[in-house]
Amino acid sequence: MEIRQIYYVLEIAKQKSFSGAAKALFITQPAISQQVSSLENELQIKLFQRDTHKVILTKEGERFCEYGKKVLEAVDNLTEAFGQGRSDQKMILNIGVFPFYRIAGLARALTFFFSTNPNVLGSMKVVENYKAFEKLKNEVLDFAIIKAIPETIPGYISYDILQEENLCAVMSSKNEYAVKEYIDIQDLGKLPLLTGERNSHLYDYMKNLYESNGLNFNVAFFNTNEAELMLEMMASGTGILLATQSIAEKISGKNAKACVIIPRQKLCTVLAYKKECKLKGLQIAFRNHILHYYQTLQSEEEENLVMQVEGSAADFTEKTDFK
Template sequence: MELRHLRYLVAVVEHGSFSAAARRLHIAQSAISEQLANLEQEIGVPLFTRTTRKATLTKPGELFLEEARRILAAAQYAIEIAQQAHRGKIGVLRIGFFAGATGVSFPRLIRQFRKKHPDVQLSLIEMTSGQQWQALLKGQIDVGFTRRVEPEFQSDLLYEPMQQDPIVAVLPKNHPAAAAGTVDLRDLANEPFVLSSRDTSPALFDKVIELCSEAGFSPRIASISTVWSSVVLMVQAGEGVALLPMNQQQFRTRDLTFSPLTAKNAFIDFVMTWSPQHDTDLNRSFRELAKLHRIDASVERDTA
């Protein structure tokens, strides 16, 4: 049994005869008669009472017609679902992120995507950058928002720069270097440093070491924390100074300053990354919107 058998059956019923159905479907009447006869033979039940002018459904035929219509409707629905999925309109999209870098633009992007694709189920999963790279390779998430992709993953993952977050010095309010408004890292050479752990923030850890090295010293590490909020708390507690990316989610405190650095390369990339091996049309739809969102955000900053 094939779907065309069911379509022929419905057409004969709706148009009242084999000849009328044949004209409607633009096929030979003999083809419809032969195919429906084969259908009756296959299921072992007569579906029509035939006369020279009219074909009338038998009682079993009437029941069969109801199911045939349901099957055809389900098949059409399956086609539409597949077409929508192909256009990136439906499905499940799993997005990895880490709160320390997303800022206010990330929630705005998610809201816009939900509005544009109401039938897509979004799953937001907070993960470190390293966890996201592993999850992308395994197909456990579809898109990740991370820092710069580490070299060992660059052959398997693609990424698109989304923004550059300036790195600032987190200092006690009464620190001498805070008075100037901007900070030359050389003025912090003798300070103890609180760093984000390289296990959770490899790109930031390496960037801090790089900036200090370019300023002519190696930071004296007093403490290491796993998240940026803990780094800030350590500075508040007097454990040392810190270098952190600045974004609009970071809280402000009365006893600390977040001072820009004078170094021209005092920034760190925030990227959108994905696995080409597990790419889909839905993923591509999201990335296209994210790129437009990045451009819009850039224009907003330039005109602000």
């Protein structure tokens, strides 16, 4: 049994709805249903009776909630004794995130943090870098998770590098370059580009990349936050997108292909916050959570790479006759 499962059961009982509880706890309904089912299997009881209109507690569920409230009260007393707020004293955490954060899998990390820290109210919005820096400086945001070159980050911002990746060109599978694994940077100037709005960091970054390599900066469309629209335009052949490799690979499929740009261009995912602001309590917990998430992500990628290499080596050895 986990503490978060107790929170889930109590919130479902309060909302009389799995969907209502999921919304209140910043978690998906399938995830909360899975946790409750797991708990019911562990305890060998049924906590809820479900019908088409509402969810109500069973007798065992009522007994569970009675003891669960006492457990959470003890947890509240423990955390309060060590400088944390109680669960009924909500702390607001304002976070900015980069476009395509959902495709990158970041939503999973954020929802897990908020669902397991019910005394934190999360406010999250998509921001481009210039606005993120301004909002961090003015303390409108507590954190921003953005794509950036570290050398371009203002001095008043502290940051942790979460991930460094290759930059890719993502294009319609019908594009003539889509048959390649790599695309020479000189070829980018031959293709129309989908980029950020003028005066945005994304626009300036791409413009500098093109101009510094003597390329034609042929912009087909300006947009920063409308991820779905940009993907539709890319798939239809209106233009190409530039994206980090983890995002590019997830976009790739039947209608899209990602090509690594050579010479390789590196771009980082960073967790940014105001340098003058001393992190405390749940802010430290959030930073540690995001750092751990990306460290785990990197470890999984390295393990997958090792497995791929070992598998390829085994296939090669099996198919090759050294006699």
